[in-house]
Amino acid sequence: MARGRLITLEGGEGAGKSTQARLLAEYLTTAGLEVVVTREPGGSALGEKIRELVLDPATPAHSQLAEALLFSAARADHLDGLIRPALDRGRWVICDRFSDSTRVYQGTVGGLSGDILSRLDEIVVGSTQPDLTILIDIDPVVGLARVGSRRGGAEPADRYEARAPDYHQQLRDAFLAIARAEPIRCVVVDGFQSVDDLARHIRGHVDARLRRTRGG
């Protein structure tokens, strides 16, 4: 059986990653593929526990290394428990955030060295690198406003959302820098489009880069 494909969606808060993950899964399922939608941090029982911990505003302050190790532990469990078995069974896995988020949040913006992150990536992700990464680029002011209005003021912002505007602009720049450095793996799409237009563009990239190359 042919190995499945790993597609990751990356970008800042409120870019539309979860919405587009769901729509892409519907499209690929209709095209006859078996699809798994998952997310990070999360995607496995342990990963979801770690998610609660890292997003909780009440979590005690800790170092970027500790944070990267928490995300890495979640990712290791997610890969072993869900992603690799699904790929081995020929399923297409769509993951809402993955290792680029660690490179951006804990690395470029968080200050952890690229060397440490590369070593962690080699240990945890190894050869299970994304076949395609879709970076949904959006002005953080727009993304955060979307997330804020979805929340309706009912819940507190999580530890990341609550940070200063400049922090979110740095995240945006760091994601774009990865996409520029790895144009074969990454495509950038404009998150300021309507949900339907964005979904159409993403489908086009997936078809051009993955489905046509395997006769799918």
Ligand code: Z5A
């Ligand atoms: N993190 C990290 O530091 N290191 C790591 O290695 C990993 C993660 C893996 C996870 O948060 C946090 O963990 C994250 C980085 C850190 N930082 N934060 N926050 P999360 O998963 O809770 O948050 P998120 O990934 O940013 O998800 P999100 O806020 O839900 O955004 P989204 O998935 O990109 O967007 P959405 O849910 O699809 O849409 C947001 C709202 O906008 C919603 O009401 C939609 O209906 C609406 N929407 C979506 N698309 C559109 C368009 N096109 N137009 C208008 N409105 C739209």
